[in-house]
Amino acid sequence: MIVLIGVSLLIFAIARVIPGDPARIALGPNATAEAVVALRDKLHLNDSFLAQYGYFIADLLRGDLGLSLYTNRPVMADIAQFLPATLELVIVSGIMMVAMGLPLGILSARHRGGWIDHTVRLVTLLGVSAPAFVWAVVLMLVFSYFIRIFPIAGRISDSFSIQTVTGFLLIDTLIAGDFRAFGNTVWHIILPAFALALSGIGQAARLVRSNMVETYDKPFIEMAQAYGFPEKRIARRYAFRPSLIPSLTIIGLDFAAMLGSAFLVEAVYAWPGLSRYGVAVILRKDLNAIVGTVLVISAMFLIVNLIVDLLVSIINPRIRLSQRAS
Amino acid sequence: MSAPTLKIDDLKLSFKTWSGTAQVLHGISLHIKKGERVALVGESGSGKSVTARIVLGMLQQLKSARIAGSVEFEGVNLETLKPASRHALRGTRMSMIFQDPTSSLNPVYPIFAQFKEVLERAQPGITNEKAREKAISALADVAINEPDRVLDSYAFQLSGGMNQRVMIAMALANNPALLLADEPGTALDVTVQAQTLKLMSELVKKHHTSVLFISHNLGVVREFADRVYVIYKGNIVEQGPTERLFDDPKHPYTRALLSAVPRITGGGIPDLDDDPGRFTAPLVAHEGYSERELLA
Numbered sequence: 159m160i161v162l163i164g165v166s167l168l169i170f171a172i173a174r175v176i177p178g179d180p181a182r183i184a185l186g187p188n189a190t191a192e193a194v195v196a197l198r199d200k201l202h203l204n205d206s207f208l209a210q211y212g213y214f215i216a217d218l219l220r221g222d223l224g225l226s227l228y229t230n231r232p233v234m235a236d237i238a239q240f241l242p243a244t245l246e247l248v249i250v251s252g253i254m255m256v257a258m259g260l261p262l263g264i265l266s267a268r269h270r271g272g273w274i275d276h277t278v279r280l281v282t283l284l285g286v287s288a289p290a291f292v293w294a295v296v297l298m299l300v301f302s303y304f305i306r307i308f309p310i311a312g313r314i315s316d317s318f319s320i321q322t323v324t325g326f327l328l329i330d331t332l333i334a335g336d337f338r339a340f341g342n343t344v345w346h347i348i349l350p351a352f353a354l355a356l357s358g359i360g361q362a363a364r365l366v367r368s369n370m371v372e373t374y375d376k377p378f379i380e381m382a383q384a385y386g387f388p389e390k391r392i393a394r395r396y397a398f399r400p401s402l403i404p405s406l407t408i409i410g411l412d413f414a415a416m417l418g419s420a421f422l423v424e425a426v427y428a429w430p431g432l433s434r435y436g437v438a439v440i441l442r443k444d445l446n447a448i449v450g451t452v453l454v455i456s457a458m459f460l461i462v463n464l465i466v467d468l469l470v471s472i473i474n475p476r477i478r479l480s481q482r483a484s
Numbered sequence: 485m486s487a488p489t490l491k492i493d494d495l496k497l498s499f500k501t502w503s504g505t506a507q508v509l510h511g512i513s514l515h516i517k518k519g520e521r522v523a524l525v526g527e528s529g530s531g532k533s534v535t536a537r538i539v540l541g542m543l544q545q546l547k548s549a550r551i552a553g554s555v556e557f558e559g560v561n562l563e564t565l566k567p568a569s570r571h572a573l574r575g576t577r578m579s580m581i582f583q584d585p586t587s588s589l590n591p592v593y594p595i596f597a598q599f600k601e602v603l604e605r606a607q608p609g610i611t612n613e614k615a616r617e618k619a620i621s622a623l624a625d626v627a628i629n630e631p632d633r634v635l636d637s638y639a640f641q642l643s644g645g646m647n648q649r650v651m652i653a654m655a656l657a658n659n660p661a662l663l664l665a666d667e668p669g670t671a672l673d674v675t676v677q678a679q680t681l682k683l684m685s686e687l688v689k690k691h692h693t694s695v696l697f698i699s700h701n702l703g704v705v706r707e708f709a710d711r712v713y714v715i716y717k718g719n720i721v722e723q724g725p726t727e728r729l730f731d732d733p734k735h736p737y738t739r740a741l742l743s744a745v746p747r748i749t750g751g752g753i754p755d756l757d758d759d760p761g762r763f764t765a766p767l768v769a770h771e772g773y774s775e776r777e778l779l780a
Contacts, residue, residue, distance in 0.1 A: 381588040384540055385602055385654075386574030399592045475592060475638050 165456040166218075166449065170211055173448045180227060180443045201445075214449070223453075224446035228439050233450040236435060241454065242325025243313060244420055244431035247354065250328075250347055251420075252413045254355035259362025259409070266363065267370035268393050278363060285360025291422035294353035298426060301349060308349045311428035315342050350427040354419055358412045365408055369401035376400075403474045410466025414459045487559030488779070489662050489694035490539065491515040495553035497534055497543070497718075508534055510718040511553065513775050516662070519692035521685075523709035523726070525699060525741070531718045532698045536664040539696070540578060541570050558661060575605035578662040579655040581684075584671040585647035589639035595650055596635035599657070606658040622653040626683050645676035652684050656691065663688060663695045670701065681708060702745055706730055711773070714738050716763055724770025734770070737763035 181197040182189070198204055202213050217224060223233035266278040288296075302310040313327050314320070318339040320330050328347070331340040373379065374397050382392045421433035428434075432451060439447035471477040497509040509531045516522045524532050537543045539555055541562065555562045557578070562570055582588040590598055599622075600615040610618075616635065623631040626649040639647055648669050655663055668684070669677035685708055688695050699705050705712060705726070712729050714722040714737065722735035733739045740763065769775075 377582055377584060377588040378590045380542075381580075381582055382590070382601075383542055384574060384580040384582075386571055386576070386605055387601055391601070395593065396590055400590070403592075473592070475594075476640065479638070479641070 161460060162453070162457060166214075166453055167211065169449050169452040170214060171207070173443075173445050174207065174210070180445050183227075183443050223450035226439065226444055226447040228442045228444040228447060233447050236447065237432060237450055237454055239325070240430065240432040240435045243327075243429060244417070244424065244433055245458075246326045246328060247347065247351055247424070247429060247431060248413075248416045248420055250351040251355040251358065251416055254351060255358035255362055255413065255416075256409065258355070259359040260366055262359070262363035263366025263370065263405075264393060264398055266367040267374065267397065268389070270367075270371050270374070275367075279367070282360035282363045285356045286364070288357070289422075290354050290357060290416075290419040291426055293356045294350065294423045294426040297349050297353050309346050313343060313346050313429065314339065315346075318342060350423050350429055353426075354416055354423045357419075358409075358416060361412055362405070362409050365405045366398070366401065369405050370397045373397045373401045399473075403470060406470050406473070407466060410462060410469075413466075414462040417455050417458055486518065487556070488515045488517045489520075489558055490696065491554075491556040491779075492535070492539070493554045493556070495535070495538065495555065496551070497531070497538065498550045499546075500548045500550060505550070508718050512713075512715065512718070512720050514713050514720065514723070515775065515779060516694045516696055518661075518694055519689075521688065521695040521697060521708060521710050523697040523699060523705040523712045524715055525702065525705055525712055526715035527700055527741070530715045532700075532715060533666050535715075536580065536666050536696060536698055539662075539664060540574055540580060575602060575660075576658050577660050578664065579658065579660045580664040580666060581651050581655050581668045583667040583669075585651045585669070586639050586642075586644055586671075588651065589647060591638065591640060594636050594638055595642075599635065599650075599654060602654045602657055618657065619653075622657045623650070625656070625687060626650075626653045626680075628653070643676075644672045645680060648672060648676070648680045649683065652680065652687070656687055656693065659691060659693075661694060663693050664698070665695060666698045667700070668697075670699075677704070702730075702742065714741065719764070720767055721763070721765070722768045722770075723775075724773045728770050732770075734768040735763075736765055 179194070179198075181194050181201065181203065185193055185197060202210050205213075214224075221234065223237070225231070226233050226236055229236055262278050262282065266275045266282075269275045285293075298310060301308045309315070314331075318331075318336070320327065320334050320336065320339055322330060324330055324333075327343045328340065331337075331343055370393075379392065379396050382396045387396075417433075420431065421437060423429070424431045424433045425437065432454070436448070436451040436455075439451065492512065492514050494511045494513055495509055496507075496511050498505045498507045512531070512535065514522070514524070524535065526532050534543060538551060539557075539562075543549045544551060557573065562573075589595065596616065596619060599619040600610070600612070603610050603615050603618055607614075619635055620631040623634060628634055628646070628649055634642065634646065634650065639650075642650070651668075665684070669680055672680070681704060687693075697705065697709055709726050712722075712724065712726050713720050714729075714735065716737045722729065722733065722738045729738065730742065733742055769777075772778075
């Protein structure tokens, strides 16, 4: 909560020191000077910074982020429209990251020093060494242009019209009972989500590997081997589980960071999400929309971190038990 | 006469490194008869612990290890066994106790989960109730009063002495023929160590378990072992019955080792023999206690 107030204050200040007059940009070059002054008055732009922030907070408490000067609609409505597309992309990416990163890391650690390990480490190094938007372009070129397996852009083909319920197309198509449309959405989301997930997959795999390799040197692993427990079981219960605790925190941070990388991936794939909206409003110096977007993304970031902290305290008996005791 | 529980003959071990081969064991021979408690004594790096790991077959999987010589377990040469049947001996017919009990237990599962895994080695598919019953009786053997509380605890919640008892209970739960005790309890307080070793001693006597007791603690060895092998830099330098070896050490290294122990009566830390060249003198066996005579 305190973090959110800080973020709002900071972004509020930054948005106001960007050069350019929002009223002038909104009204266009042909507007009269009187109209510009009137709009500036209406937006409280002539008041002191603190007064402006006061108006903003008062509105925010009523659930009102103000009007967007770009779309001329309430910012809340815009965010509600664009956020689900971004969340859908990021969540699918996050699932890919965990579902592919962890097994790769475990595989690598179990065969440490062998060729499987070397291959995995090389591939994951490639994954982390290029940013998501580079992968977005590369994957698009290879799999949508040279080999036309995946659609080049968008969330769903234009031929489908799906009623919006949750805004998550993967869910809405299922609610509509249209499995062809569902398949189509899955088809559309694979490339952008994978591009966004790649560096996370690489990082998760490398992290899990290094933590597991370290755990493999612990006495309780030797004890498990001395008692002849099966290798697979040792890998899962003795090497992976203890090393999941330090790994999970970082993976959570990576997941939250995807919200940021999503900006550029959305731009490449013409993905109608919040990030594209964010870029558009920053260029238009649409104050209310900028502050609203950043606030929502920070709130997401905090929520993800909270969930990760909870998960860590569940899987780490030391934390779990100390909480029960106190 | 039945075959000894463990018979090691001319065991050699070397590690291949970038800068050449490092010879760790230069051909050691020792044996343990059924129910016998034998100590392997030496300083750090003398090759005590690797010997135990070779018996379990844990060093063989290291690519850099070169092993020669034979290890016979209850009359069967372990090298002739298929890897799976050799692996099947671990935790069932032979088990091991480690130096630091607390860090040798998995930190993210309660004691019972690991106890059950140990019991599963001998009885695959054992039910939770049955495993719990067995674990409780095994813990009772090592004088643990609240077995239920201990089983539901994590290793980090228990004291070192308690964990050591748990380790002993686990090690003996499947009634193994051979117990390898690698410096058990060296990480513990002396009083706790004495208590737990006494428990272990009584239990192995009761079950006629053969024990290879690896230690550098001579006081403990004297109380615990029937026979002693002294190892120095990968060679057995002296062997004999415990009493006689302690009262009348024959090899220069054994003498140095015995005099190196600080006395509780004071007098400072004793001076060590300043001629380690003599420590590599050949093996001295006490009368009637050479490998040839004992195995005849």
